[in-house]
Amino acid sequence: MVKLVLTEDETMLADAARGFLDKSAPVKAFRDLRDAGKTHDAKMWKEMAAMGWAGVLVPESAGGSDMGHAAAGVLAHEMGKTLVVSPFLSTAVIAATALRHVSDARAEAALAKIASGEATYALAVDETSKFNPDATAMIATSEGNGFRLTGKKTFVVDGALADRLLVLAKTDTGLTLFDIPADRAGVTRTAQNMIDARDSARINFDDVEATGDDVLGQVDSAMTVLKPAIEAGQAALAAEMAGLSAGAFGMTVGYLKERKQFGTLIGSFQALQHRAAHLWCEIEVTASAVLHAGRKLDEDPDNATMAVSLAKARATSTAQLAVQEGVQMHGGIGMTDAFDIGFYMKRARVGAEWLGDYGYHANQVAKHRGF
Amino acid sequence: MQSEQELKHFRAELRDWLEANCPAEMRGGEPSEASVCWGGKSFEFESDAQRVWMERAAAKGYTVPTWPVEYGGAGLNRAQEKIFIEEMDRIEARNPLQSFGIWMLGPALLHFGSHEQKLHYLPPIARGEIRWCQGYSEPGAGSDLASVQTKGEDKGDHWLVNGQKIWTSYADKADWIFALIRTDRDAPKHKGISFLLIDMEDPGVETRPIKLISGASVFCETFFTNVKVPKEQIVGDENRGWDVAKYLLTHEREMISGGGQGLSGGRALGAVLNESLAEGQEMDSVLRADAMRCEVDALAIGLTLERYKDQAEAGTGAGDASAMLKYMGTELNIQRHELLMSAGGSDALEWDGPLGNRPADWLRTKANSIEGGTSEVMLSIISRRVLGLPG
Secondary structure, X not given: OOOXXXXXXXXXXXXXXXXXXXXHOOHHHHHHHHHOOOOOOHHHXXXXXXXXXXXXXXXXXXXXXXXXXXXXXXXXXXXXXOOOOOOHHHHHHHHHXXXXXXXXXXXXXXXXXXXXXXXXXXXXXXXXXXXXXXXOOOEEEEEOOEEEEEEEEEEEEOOOOOOEEEEEEEEOOEEEEEEEEOOOOOEEEEEOOOOOOOOEEEEEEEEEEEOHHHEEOOOOEOHHHHHHHHHHHHHHHHHHHXXXXXXXXXXXXXXXXXXXXXXXXXXXXXXXXXXHHHHXXXXXXXXXXXXXXXXXXXXXXXXXXXXXXHHHHHHHHHHHHHHHHHHHHHHHHHHOOOOOHHHHHHHHHHHHHOOOOHHHHHHHHHHHOOO | OOOHHHHHHHHHHHHHHHHHHOOHHHEOOOOOHHHOOOOOOOOOOOOHHHHHHHHHHHHHOOOOOOOOHHHOOOOOOHHHHHHHHHXXXXXXXXXXXXXXXXXXXXXXXXXXXXXXXXXXXXXXXXXOOOOEEXXXXXXXXXXXXXXXXXXXXXXXXXXXXXXXXXXXXXXXXXXXXXXXXXXXXXXXXXXXXXXXXXXXXXXXXXXXXXXXXXXXXXXXXXXXXXXXXXXXXXXXXXXXXXXXXXXXXXXXXXXXXHHOOOOOXXXXXXXHHHHHOOOOOOOOHHHHHHHHHHHHHHHHHHHXXXXXXXXXXXXXXXXXXXXXXXXXHHHHHHHHHHHHHHHHHHHHHOOOEOOEOHHHHHHHHOOOOOOOOOHHHHXXXXXXXXXXXXX
């Protein structure tokens, strides 16, 4: 039975994460990274790995902490609050979940490298401006015991710097997921200059060789491995966006309590109070959907699709509201680059699109609810 | 806490019981205001099935599943309650009995009442024998509820009550009323109110239905002229009725939010909308998009209610959550009924037409964001108590 309250361990994890991030990764750290033109902080990722975050979904036998999807959500939530840049979602959540659904020695070794922070991954699925894995057009032509991959991927989050790529391509009778090193011959990566100042790439595959060993799971049935991985990613991304909403909201309410106009605190104006109170309600409701999605993935993963889509849909709309209200209530200063609220707005926009936008997920929910 | 095995057993037993005892007519269909079983001395059951369902459920304590057995409930714990809701939803069972006694007075009595009061008042509520109404608002005390002026003079063994209440829902059909009465005119407004229980058959109690935009008269005006209320009919301490009122309001707000019965009676909005469409007609893209958004929000609000219950059980409750649930739930319910009207098209425009009570239900929902504290009052409560904003 799904219980919608954090366990003691999860609460401790959240507190510990907050403590670490406030010290090592406040929004200022993100700003410094951006100003330096960087999209990744390798040292930070090593520290996170040392704390067990990279292995949050890796079995203990492979050196992970194996805390589950709700716990992964707790970490993503805390990272979202202060816009922490890390390959957590791509590597520790998506790739780790995919690898867990493959039971062989190679996958076990790969999981160990994720947990230790040695290997990072990116998921190369999108080919057009909208998420739609079923419509994948990239082709993997079989040749002897292996394949040749030719095609283009876009919006490969963490793709410019990742060590390895999970690539979805069409094979004879279905879709197949490949796990290849990012520096394999024929792979050309072009970093995208993203509004959220994070790593994303367009990747061109020109007759790239893939062996049978590079296939994750079974040929022609990528979804047995990829579906749980994507759902885990969507749920954790929803958690990050819920954290982002809480972060933007905290800044905004703080501002209402210090900014004076007309000789009084602007937080005493009912028009602003009601906007803030409404936003708080939306954040509370979304928090329930996010926790529920994590619990479903842990306890009933084969039937988690609706719960995950519900969380991602709610998190998307709530984050959009949180950043819009955030800028509006900050007034002119909210439009300046020197002020942090704009960073939240840009990240919320990227999070809204990644792994399926509001419409995609609302449609998933509707499908499960019979319309 | 029970083992998984025991809960499984409970679910299996419950499922069998529901299968055997919930009449087919009491399953499925969009619940309407008109099909609610309210109970009470003068209640007219719409069918034998409705009466049988209430009586069978009451005999098992399932009209108030979480109340203690000695007060007419089934004594279910949180885990069992979840299973109960799931199994009721699974067969789309209608609520066997709903009432202000169950939603509002019951929780207040369980919290503030004496053992004797609980034994006296709760079982008849659980059995659907006594129907209660709420005497809160007055012509001069709406959103500013603590300004109630209906007065109770201390006459030794009783209070002599005089004044007027308004928006007393279903007062014309109720057997008893719980009311906020000013028993100390000199104290600050929150500190001079007592929470009294009054028999509607007492001499001097008069009630008059108010005709509403829905054509129905769910709200009434209720007048008290020299009504003698025995001293033992007070809940909580004298002049401390505001504490009881506030406690009860949180339950009222959760009830209005849809928490009492689930926003759609467990049914997906899309399915209900599809049924309303004329044969061969498809949901147009705008209606479908609005419905999807509404469904997403309804599911998430439902989960929030569950989360708060889990938090309350774990002792980590966030305090004033009812204002949020009330605000979000009622605004959603209003939207939902707009969509139902839209799906119904011109069929939904006739009183008692092809879609029955739909137009009346639609109009009824317009009060949702007013009764029990307006949406704006809810937002002000949140802004002050949760966000700590000034003033």
